[in-house]
Amino acid sequence: MRGYNSIDNLSWDECQTLLCSENSPERLEAIQERLEILAKELKVRDDNTFSSCKTIKDFKDYLTIFPNGAHVVKAKDRIKLLEKQKEEKIFNSANTIADYEDYISKYPYGAFAQEAL
Numbered sequence: 001m002r003g004y005n006s007i008d009n010l011s012w013d014e015c016q017t018l019l020c021s022e023n024s025p026e027r028l029e030a031i032q033e034r035l036e037i038l039a040k041e042l043k044v045r046d047d048n049t050f051s052s053c054k055t056i057k058d059f060k061d062y063l064t065i066f067p068n069g070a071h072v073v074k075a076k077d078r079i080k081l082l083e084k085q086k087e088e089k090i091f092n093s094a095n096t097i098a099d100y101e102d103y104i105s106k107y108p109y110g111a112f113a114q115e116a117l
Contacts, residue, residue, distance in 0.1 A: 010034060012035065012038050015034050015035050015038070016035075018031050046069045047071075049065060049066065050066075050069065050075065053078070059075045059082070062075050063075050087107050088111070088112070090103050090106065091111075091116065104117065
């Protein structure tokens with residue numbers, strides 16, 4: 001394979017490049033097998049990264065790392081939920097005019113904006 005003795009350490013992109021230029025059926029099969037291994041490894045990393053997410057930042061980082069990941073919709077939903085919970089917590093902990101002004105400055109169109117005013 002043009003400069004490669006083994007495909008065991010090739011990246012996804014390198015395998016894709018070789019698929020376009022390789023003619024040997026045996027080599028093509030080996031490349032396909034390597035791509036399948038890489039796809040499984042990626043899925044495991046995707047799943048593990050998502051399952052370790054706890055905070056808004058974690059979920060945003062997941063979306064940056066895996067923009068087409070298996071859990072994109074769930075991550076976006078979780079961000080919305082956590083942001084809503086954060087907003088509610090800030091509002092519920094407000095006790096002074098300054099607290100309510102702080103809430104309004106952070107959430108001018110928030111769920112509790114009228115009540116804060």
